[in-house]
Amino acid sequence: MTDSDAFQASSEEVIAYELHGNCYLNITDRCTLRCAFCPKFNKTFEVQGYDLRLKHSPDFEQVVVAVGDVSRYREIVFCGLGEPTQRLALLLQLAQHFKLKGATIRVNSDGLANLLYGRDVTPELSGLVDALSISMNAQNEAVYNHHCRPKQGYPGAYQAMLEFASKAKAFVPSVTLTAIDGLEGVDVEACREIAADLGVQFRGRELDVVG
Numbered sequence: 001m002t003d004s005d006a007f008q009a010s011s012e013e014v015i016a017y018e019l020h021g022n023c024y025l026n027i028t029d030r031c032t033l034r035c036a037f038c039p040k041f042n043k044t045f046e047v048q049g050y051d052l053r054l055k056h057s058p059d060f061e062q063v064v065v066a067v068g069d070v071s072r073y074r075e076i077v078f079c080g081l082g083e084p085t086q087r088l089a090l091l092l093q094l095a096q097h098f099k100l101k102g103a104t105i106r107v108n109s110d111g112l113a114n115l116l117y118g119r120d121v122t123p124e125l126s127g128l129v130d131a132l133s134i135s136m137n138a139q140n141e142a143v144y145n146h147h148c149r150p151k152q153g154y155p156g157a158y159q160a161m162l163e164f165a166s167k168a169k170a171f172v173p174s175v176t177l178t179a180i181d182g183l184e185g186v187d188v189e190a191c192r193e194i195a196a197d198l199g200v201q202f203r204g205r206e207l208d209v210v211g
Ligand code: SF4
Pocket: 030, 031, 032, 033, 034, 035, 037, 038, 039, 040, 080, 081, 082, 083, 110
């Protein structure tokens, strides 16, 4: 890691980091899921050379300062070792700020925001989020629950995630479901077919590679 590709809120916290010509934002460590394959449930917060452990939740100004000149990046991507929609109000405020500066905005999400908030939040993404990448992770609820382990209080997470993807199509120009190639029991081709039936895109991912 160099000074030019990691931007820190303190000497120890990375809240914006550069990969693939994009700027990735790490705005929370909270999640609705407890994925068995997640680095943070395997005793590390390191992802592709960046330590994404947060000791506090960064605020609007800290994120804006950490990003700096948005014209340097192809995309601003909300994607940390936490679910960005857990801080939906901040996400939308930042997306609006960066959009006004000409940025393209992507959110990498678990797709469980509607379940979390108990309402359909997809209309709130309209005009602010250009692309949604949603972790589908499995072709059925049993395999999903085995790998993603939704926290208590979130029954029906798999179906809720699919419904979120379907609803988001009306408000976000690009919606993509993803699944990790090689995870036990995961049928990537079946996942691809479900995405096609929902009318959204699909992408197979590699474990521990941020995309
Ligand atoms: S949703 Fe992402 S950050 Fe949260 S537990 Fe799963 S893999 Fe980890």
